[in-house]
Amino acid sequence: MGQPGAAAARAVRELLRPLSGRPTLRTAVVDLLLWLAASLPTVLEYTAHLAGSPGAKLESPAETAAACAALAAAFAASRPYPLPAALLVLVLSQVWAPTGFILALTMLCYLLGRRDERVWLTGAATLVCVAALAISVALDPEVLFRVPGMMMTYVFTIVLPWMVGSYLRQRENLDEAGWERARRLEREQRIAQDEARLRERSRIAQDMHDSLGHELSLLALRAGGLELAPDMPERHRTSAAELRESATTATERLREIVGVLRESGDPAPTDPAGEGIVEVVERARRSGVDVALERTGTWEGVAPMVDRAAHRVVQEGLTNATKHAPGAPVRVRLERSAEEIAVTVANRAPREPAPRPSDAPGGGRGLVGLAERVRLAGGTLESGERGGGFAVVARFPADGRPAAANEGGPGDGSASAAADEHRRAVRRSLRRRTVSMIAAGAALVAVGLAFAAGGSYLRMASATMEPAEYEDLRVGTPLEQVEPQLPWQQYDPAVDADDSAAPERYDCRYYRSDEGFPSGEYTVFRLCFNEGELVSKDVLEDPGTSASDG
Known part of the structure; x- marks a missing residue:
């Protein structure tokens, strides 16, 4: 078999390949309703014959029943075989009852566009129909005078319904693909935020180890001093030894737990355990950062969780300023009033262009982890552009009450923004497609009208x-x-x-x-x-x- 024959065989196999599985009750009911609507013109045509209309093609109840049965077979096959079903009704409309099958042909062409994504197969069938029309014209030149009217009929009953169905199907596919992408982006963003929060909680555990380990070490040291005191009674000496051993054991267990919580890729902490905000600012100043520290109110007596969270805010704020705005002046402001405690790290516009996000090290999750740290301390975090620069502001309640463990974390604003942007992109794409479809339909109508006008002119001129x-x-x-x-x-x-x-x-x-x-x-x-x-x-x-x- 040659290549043309093999291609034809593949096209036939593809034409006969079913597109859907077994029908359900819902699809059966829908197809039944469509068949009833499509059969109504056929029944009306037979009624017109009974009323004496000379143009009615269905002249007996048997013919009407046979036409309705043919439509029933076409609609039953329209789900697994939409193209053969449409071709069947097209042939019946040409050789049997053209008026009675127009609505059915329009409906089946619309369903063909909705259900069949194989545009090439529909195009091949269209070419076959055009070739058959050309052969008819060659055999009988008078058929040429019916071509304009046929073109108008085919445009409105075949082409436009198929284009509408195909457009709606493509729009649904685009919507589904876009929403799936948006959902995937939201899941990835949520995973990234969860990782940043877990990392920050690991840092909190490290801070707990630094503070509690120091206190437990002092406790063990003092218990050891009591154990070695010469005037200590023997029974108290035994209790001091047990206290020292318990403190030492607690320190070791705390170190093991924190070591397990720390991620494998995280380096060991190099900052001093007892470093405060002043030390962080001084260390940044010694490294060449133009930073100024301002205070309002006393910082004494601040809750430990708030103090460590404020320390992390200043640390992360200075890191971001040096990374994204190198050379820009930075101001660190600590404010404490009777109502709240506020920590602000703000930088001005950079003196030189900042590196692109792809060039800057880090995963861009520092603010997410920082928001988790501030939230667990009972506060809120705000960040964004200010005066041409960037500012990070953390606010805590004055009593330093930490957040409950089961309270929700920060909202997924970035994920929602991605979904909103995707919806806007989908709407823009749909607008473009709508304009294209309207333009294509207008062009087809214009071509049909031109054919009709030309055919009418030729018909008049030839007579x-x-x-x-x-x-x-x-x-x-x-x-x-x-x-x-x-x-x-x-x-x-x-x-x-x-x-x-x-x-x-x-x-x-x-x-x-x-x-x-x-x-x-x-x-x-x-x-x-x-x-x-x-x-x-x-x-x-x-x-x-x-x-x-x-």
Whole structure:
């Protein structure tokens, strides 16, 4: 088998491949309702025949039932085989009952666009239909005059419904893919925030080890002093030894627990355990940072959790300032009032361009972990641009009450922002697609109208006779002499409208005058032939009446 034959075989296999599994009760009910709606024009066409309409094609109950059964088979197959179902109704509409199947064809073409993503297969079927139309025109040139009307019908009953269905399907796929991406981004952002919070809690555990370990070491040292005191009674000496051993054991266990909590990639702490905010600022100043420390109120008696959280705020704020605004002046402000404790680290605009986020070290999660530290201390953290620079502000209650362990962490603002941005991007894309679809539909309508206008013009021009030519004709002239002067197409409206006796007695032919063309101001010429010669020529002022000329 050659390549064309193999390609055709693959196309047939793809055409017969079902798109869906077994139907459910819901899909069966939907298909039943669609079939009932599509069968209504068929029943109405048979009703029109009963009322005496001459154009009705369904003339018996058996034909009507067969047409409804064919539609039922098409709608039953429209889910697994949408393209064959649409082609079946298209063929039936051409050879059986065109009016009764128009609604069904429109519905099935819409469902084809909604259910079948194989656009190439639909395009191949369209090319086959165009080829069949071209063959029909080649075999019968008069079919060409029906092409404009057929084009208009196909545009509105086949192409536009399929485009609408395809557009809606693509929009749903785009929405689903976009929302899945937004959900994945939110999950990744939430995981990153959870990691930053866990890392900060690990730092809190390290701080606990530094503070409690120091106190436990002092306790063990004092207990050892009591144990060695010469005037200590033996029973108290034993209690002091047990106290020293318990303090030493507690210190070792605390170190082990903190070592387990610390992440494997985290380096051992190098900052002094008892370092305060003043020491952090002085160390940054010695490293070349232009930093100033301002205080309002006394810092004595601040709760340990608040003190360590404020220490981390200053430490992280100075780190961010040196990383993202090198050379910019930094101001650290500590404020304590009767209502709250506030810690502010603000820097001005950098003196030189800051490195891009991809060039700066770190994972960009310091503020997330810092917010967790501040929250656990009972406070709130704000960060953002201020006066061309950047500021980090932490506020704590004056009593230093820590947050409950089960309180929620900071909101996922960045994840919500990503979802909002995605929704805006989807709306922009949908607007562009909507404009494209409207433009494509308008172009198709314009092409259809152009075909209709051109076909009408060609139809009128091919059935037009000049009045001078009509006047030159003489009754009694043989047909073989008259026929070369006649247009090659008759004017069909006059043929249908002439209700006189002449068409029944003679071979009458009708032509339109070219006066006022293409307006409605024209006359109709009727030429009647009998036994091979012209027997009468008439001018029909109105296609329904006649006035003999000879």
